[in-house]
Amino acid sequence: MRSTRLSESKGRNSVSLRATNLSLVMAEIVARPGRATRADMAARLRSNRSTISRIVDQLIEGGLVVEGETSPGTRGRPGVPLSPAGRGPSALGIEINVDRYALAVMDLAGEVLAARTVLADHAGLSPEDALGGVAAAARDLCADLPRRLPLVGVHLAIPGLVDREGETVLRAPNLRWDGVRPRVHLAGFLEERELDFRVGNDIDASALTIFEELRRDDEPSSFIYVNGEVGIGAAVSLEGQLMTGRHGWASELGHVCVDPRGARCGCGATGCLETKVGLAAVLRAAGCVSTGELVASLESGERRAEEAILEAGHALGQALGSALNLLDITTVVLGGYLGTCLPWLRRPLTSELDQRVLWAPYSSIEVLGVVDAPQRSARGAAMMALSSVVRDPARWLARK
Numbered sequence: 041m042r043s044t045r046l047s048e049s050k051g052r053n054s055v056s057l058r059a060t061n062l063s064l065v066m067a068e069i070v071a072r073p074g075r076a077t078r079a080d081m082a083a084r085l086r087s088n089r090s091t092i093s094r095i096v097d098q099l100i101e102g103g104l105v106v107e108g109e110t111s112p113g114t115r116g117r118p119g120v121p122l123s124p125a126g127r128g129p130s131a132l133g134i135e136i137n138v139d140r141y142a143l144a145v146m147d148l149a150g151e152v153l154a155a156r157t158v159l160a161d162h163a164g165l166s167p168e169d170a171l172g173g174v175a176a177a178a179r180d181l182c183a184d185l186p187r188r189l190p191l192v193g194v195h196l197a198i199p200g201l202v203d204r205e206g207e208t209v210l211r212a213p214n215l216r217w218d219g220v221r222p223r224v225h226l227a228g229f230l231e232e233r234e235l236d237f238r239v240g241n242d243i244d245a246s247a248l249t250i251f252e253e254l255r256r257d258d259e260p261s262s263f264i265y266v267n268g269e270v271g272i273g274a275a276v277s278l279e280g281q282l283m284t285g286r287h288g289w290a291s292e293l294g295h296v297c298v299d300p301r302g303a304r305c306g307c308g309a310t311g312c313l314e315t316k317v318g319l320a321a322v323l324r325a326a327g328c329v330s331t332g333e334l335v336a337s338l339e340s341g342e343r344r345a346e347e348a349i350l351e352a353g354h355a356l357g358q359a360l361g362s363a364l365n366l367l368d369i370t371t372v373v374l375g376g377y378l379g380t381c382l383p384w385l386r387r388p389l390t391s392e393l394d395q396r397v398l399w400a401p402y403s404s405i406e407v408l409g410v411v412d413a414p415q416r417s418a419r420g421a422a423m424m425a426l427s428s429v430v431r432d433p434a435r436w437l438a439r440k
Contacts, residue, residue: 077119133421243273245420358393
């Protein structure tokens with residue numbers, strides 16, 4: 041049982057106490073949708089049922105939580121399952137990557153209410169032009185939403201480093217952005233709707249979506265997620281919490297050195313994993329121009345493609361072996377082209393992990409692949425924007 045408990049009144053004013061307790065209960069319901077009940081939360085939060093019921097009733101009245109139907113055949117008085125409300129507070133998640141931008145509007149229940157993906161060469165655009173196009177698309181997308189749907193915020197996910205305040209893109213090598221403040225270029229759209237705004241890493245956003253997907257399938261909540269696109273992105277989930285590091289810059293697996301004498305990376309260093317396993321590098325080595333062509337070449341047994349994947353699998357295993365030794369995580373999730381090519385990557389990858397991970401003889405390492413989903417980062421970004429409602433439902437209820 042968790043040690044978290046509802047706050048007591050000692051030394052705290054009633055407003056602060058209410059806000060804290062609303063947040064704790066809301067977080068429980070979001071973490072266990074359709075399974076959390078008043079009685080269950082009273083036990084987990086070490087409170088009495090009447091207090092929990094009073095808090096739940098406020099969340100229901102405020103449109104943040106809904107009751108489900110009790111299951112037949114339950115002994116005793118059945119608990120009523122609680123879930124986040126749909127079609128209530130919603131958020132816009134945006135991903136900008138080298139070859140596209142994606143937008144998704146999502147509500148607290150996890151339903152995507154509107155979405156759009158547009159192919160675009162952002163490496164050849166200035167931040168002003170790239171974000172100007174995104175702002176226009178966001179304005180069009182939101183214009184089609186129901187008038188009464190409350191948007192609470194926007195989260196922008198980009199492939200790079202962001203400052204701790206979520207305001208400035210410090211460095212995004214593949215986009216060629218340095219010191220960019222996206223809010224400046226999105227100000228018109230944000231001010232029209234008075235929306236909160238933050239910037240974050242795209243793979244961290246994707247990892248949140250991956251966590252939800254794995255949770256539905258009862259898969260582990262601790263994993264390292266590696267996504268292969270133009271670059272190599274990674275994120276680490278420890279019991280469902282993203283490991284972001286002191287500055288929010290953790291998990292840059294793509295810039296772990298696997299060949300000190302290797303090619304120069306877009307970050308300026310030499311021999312980064314990205315120079316061996318990034319999609320552009322693998323396609324070049326395989327003599328292909330797209331992931332689809334690469335898969336077709338592998339399926340037909342073309343030697344050049346097989347050798348390219350073999351080399352990529354060994355390099356990925358070298359970097360992941362070090363990461364697993366440091367983190368004591370037993371599940372690896374591969375996305376992007378890495379997930380698509382897992383049937384051919386698995387043998388060289390697992391051979392490296394078996395050799396390099398100290399504890400491999402005593403605990404198996406699970407390698408999973410997830411299908412390519414262009415909206416994954418945008419959906420995760422929307423979840424990040426919605427987290428403000430979960431952290432502070434009292435603020436939302438005050439606006440009602």
